Amino acid sequence: MKYLIVGPSWVGDMVMAQTLFIALKRQHPEAIIDVLAPGWSRPIIERMPEVHSGIDMPVGHGSLNLTLRRRIARDLKAQRYDQAILLPNSLKSALIPWLAGIPVRTGWRGEMRYGLLNDLRVLDKAQYPLMVERFVALAYPEKSPLPSPLPKPALSVDRHNVARALHRYQLSDDAPILALCPGAEFGPSKQWPAGYYGEVALTMAQKGWQVWLFGSEKDRAVTHEIMGYLPVSLQKRCFNLAGQTTLADAVDLMSLAHAVVSNDSGLMHIAAALARPLVAVYGSTTAAHTPPMNDNSEILWLGLECSPCFKRECPLEHMNCMNQLGPERVMDALERLSGEQTLEIQG
Template identity: 60%
Template sequence: MNILIVGPSWVGDMVMAQTLFQCLQQRHPGCAIDVLAPDWSRPILERMPEVRAALSFPLGHGVLDLAARRKIGKSLAGQYDQAILLPNSLKSALVPFFAGIAKRTGWKGEMRYGLLNDIRSLDKDRYPLMIERFMALAFEPGAALAQPYPRPLLQIDPASREAALARFGLSLQHPVLALCPGAEFGEAKRWPAEHYAKVAELKIRQGWQVWLFGSKSDQPGGEDIRSRLIPGLREECVNLAGQTSMAEAIDLLSSASAVVSNDSGLMHVAAALNRPLVAVYGSTSPQFTPPLADQVEIVRLGLECSPCFERTCRFGHYNCLRDLKPRPVIDALERLLGSPVEVR
């Protein structure tokens, strides 16, 4: 059985989509799963053994370009038995329709009647988790999801990891604390730089090194964290934000002894690498998209106004993050690592 997946547009969602791929392989052993997605997702998909191929989708988020979608669809005609769509947009349903794929499965979304012929009505109470909404599409409507649920697990090539370490002149002589202070979603997901800097300072004083990860837009935030460290400590903090490819970021994160991250795509990557992880939540909720791994501590204040799921704070104070001081995160690291962290 050949299955085409129309992939999501966010890093974290793509990582969580591996649970769907695992369910499909369980239900249809040996099936071929190809994922149509933006090029940035290729390094993630290449580290998922359930996926046969990552197919490049050249159109940016929100771009219609009907002619291009028709051309892509026609190029895929006759190759697949089923298409499963993870986005809920009308645009995402066009390529499978133009490809003439016999079974086109997805949740009811933007007027997709006719484009989909296996259209599902989502019961949000039955499937509160994002992964449940993904996994349910592997089965017939109404089918129970067997527990325990599968978890994303990215596979790393040691040679690729060594190449990334060499390129950036990094060493594993000292344990690595990876910090992921960015979040493409918006400011309401970003724990303040001064709090990250305090955690970095404490670990460096313990003999650790700190690596900062993120996209190019996160590079200034990384420098803000470094600038808050005194000389002598600052040299043990490396800002990799905007410097690595996605593939390199994944491989380097797999080398971390522990990770502290906002609710972001890199948080889900760290969880899928099974790194000890402290996840900091502000405007969003771990009840919807929690990191899926064994060694996870979730830290949040749970204010009355959160989760609001807003990109920016409607009150302007961001108290769900600003009032979340370093101590709870440090305590969470201590529990994960099994050793005390001295506060100075």
């Protein structure tokens, strides 16, 4: 079997898509799996041993650009895929597999895709509440039972690049590392307050830990604010990597973390797929849909009457779902996950 997977456009979704690849390989160990996805996702795809190759999708998420899609489809047609599986629900995502003449084109009914897909599934959200269940279900005939337990994303690590990245960013792993991921691409409603991250960073730095701050260039302001909560004498233990690392370097460096604290974000799913001890902070969203899938994580969520709202910004303008979840809750979770490592370390 030769599969073309049309991948999702978000970091977390791409990580969770590995569950589908694992399910396909369990059924067909010799299967060839190629993934058509945005170019930024290649460092993640390359860390999935189930994937044969990643194919860059140069057409933006909201762009039709039918001429370019036809050109891509022509190139893919020569690869003679047996089946295409589409993870996005958009009409545009179904065009290339159809134009490429792939015999079986599988996906959930989304925008008007009748005719473009010939293995069109109707999603029962109650039956498949988890995103990973919706991905894995597409690996099996319709209405087939899902494997239990579900496959877990497990990214491989480039150990040679770990050493290069440590040198490149002037880091060391000679003391326990706390990775903090305070950003959220979706919007501010998913962001735990910078001051709370700052308190956690201060407490752990006082105990002898290093603090590595991860994120994109957009997160530089919040990571800089977090660093401001540490006195000058402790700032040497805190390293602001937001906007500095490539995605590949971020994955490999995070594999060194002894613990991670993260909002519900793509980096949270990366930390989980690296099996890092993880405290996942939820506010406007819920782990009932996209939880971290590692066994050594703890989910913190207040479950207020107004949440989950799934809004980019708090519609009530108070952010209680995050503001009322104090840093002591995270510190307690870190203690449970990390055990004796949170005791004070000399140095």
